[in-house]
Amino acid sequence: MRVAVLGAAGQLGRDLCPRLSGTVVPLSRAHIDLEKPETIAAHLAADRPDVLVNCAAYNFVDKAEADPGPAFAANGLGVRLLAQACATAGVKLVHVSTDYVFGLDADRTTPFTEDDAPGPVSAYGLSKLVGEYATRAAHPGHLVVRTCGLYGVWGSGGKGGNFVETMLRVAGQGKPLRVVNDQRCTPSYTADVAEAVAGLVRAGASGLYHVTNSGSCTWYELAAEIFRRAGVTADLSPITSAQFAAPARRPPYSVLSNAKLAAAGVPAPRPWPEALAAYLEERARPRA
Template sequence: MNILVTGVNGQLGHDVVKLLDSKEHIVTGVDRKEMDITNEEAVKGKIREVKPDVIVHCAAYTNVDGAENDEEAAYQVNALGTKYLAQAAKEIGAKMLFVSTDYVFEGNASEPYEVDHPTNPIGAYGRTKLAGENFLKEILDRFYIVRTAWVFGKNGKNFVKTMLRLGKERGEVGVVADQVGSPTYTMDLAKFIIELIQTEKYGTYHATNSGVCSWYEFAVEIFKQAGLSVKVNPLTTEQYPTPAKRPKYSVLSKAELEKQGFTPLPDWKEALHAYLKEIEEI
């Protein structure tokens, strides 16, 4: 297949391209310099030039608190960028995969969110990603939406890297203990995405590593696996205020993924171990 991947310099886009390069595909990875997705003409021009069979759209405005302060900037990237890509895909007959987020849900559930659960984002980031989902559904018939959460990968900033840095600097950290979800290693997510785009199994999927934890439990496990002696103090959301509200419960059900015959992603603790080896922390 001829595949174009946006956001090649981000955590997920980097790993998707890395894995695709090792397979028998023609791969074009683009970042903002090569194709500004907020520029409709630039998107049209690049897609006409590359003529991909499939667009894997990993580029995103992911600064959750930044989005709260400048929703228009986030909307340009997450919503309009997705719209322009979908329109360009339609013009050349390509299919498209869009990476979305657990933040499309409000986070008040007590059991994992199914793919068809009503969306109700509580912040700007979630609203702009949901707008991107809706543009994709309106424009294309052949699309995949993959919602994920708590992403960590080699190429970019993430919670694991932040904890390792703070743990080494301070020896004591405070971490929110009342927000629950599932961490996701970009290598595992990239493998699923590559498997998915080679099928005609269109629709919405939830893909995170298996298992559930709080940010506090995640931090404790990071230090344990990295062999660092760090005191972790559990905090409430109220004790750690941020510009954007976070969902308290953002566990995503993998029922659709399994129903369609895909292998669930490994347990998050296994994924963390593989990641720490990749970044040479263990």
């Protein structure tokens, strides 16, 4: 099997590539740019993959609220064209989506299943939902994977790092940290998500699947656990989303159920505190 990975240099793509079976073809925006549709068919013809995993996305959530055009160009129209091209070429498309397709149900207290109706509350979330629907409509053999709160060692630099690295960096500077305590989700380690996605690809799974670590927490609870496990003393206190006043709304509850994975023979990822501990150990090791 020949598997192409778009967004291979990102934190999920970097963990996914070594876990896939067969020949893996890493692709970047220089190869396929979702905002430049003419690049898609040419590279599918040149690389001739059996499967293409799309880890690429426009994910500047707050910027998208003020200027949604780039988000919809990449996450919506670009994904639609990618799905159409893959369907025409006989390439299975695996598309990575997000928990941000939820959020409208502010009173939710039980994990969302794949059968629950989405309801995004931001332009970014809506752009990702458009990409999901476009994939499902254009490519009958699609696999859409929703995940949540990604962090991985390959995201410790680049576009602002990840939440774990940000917390440790700001605490190390002795600055106070005010973290929202009314948004509940599941922070997910890219190594664990990648292992499950690779398992779905090997199983030939199709349709919609949720892939996150298990359990849930607020961002404040995650920050507290980061500092506890890292042995860091931090000036940490909880605030509300209203106090944080981000330009884009975030889902107040976006915990995803992993129960469907069992039907595909893929083990559900471990609880998020265990995954966080593994991440902290991995980040301390030298990387090639």
